[in-house]
Amino acid sequence: MKYINAQNILPEELIQHIQEYIHGDYIYIPRKIGEQKKWGENSGAKYELTIRNREIYQKYMEGSTVTALxxxxxxxxxSIRRIVHEEKSKTKQKRS
Structure with missing residues (x-):
């Protein structure tokens, strides 16, 4: 999400109408329904955390301690205990 100056993209009459409700503050305009992106979709953060959490679980299963991890x-x-618990639950669901 980035800041865009309304004067650069909106018609003047729309800006004046919006100013009846908000004066010089920031306003968030959400995406249209159906166009929303999930958290981490653009940056790849969700994918990276998924890989990290699988690594943590694998190392735990290989004998690493919670403290060491x-x-x-x-x-x-x-957090390590939560990750291990979540990954263990995912593994059980895949087997079912």
Missing amino acids: SEQYYLSEQ
């Missing part, structure tokens, strides 16, 4: 990935031990 939290230090290696700079996450809290609680």
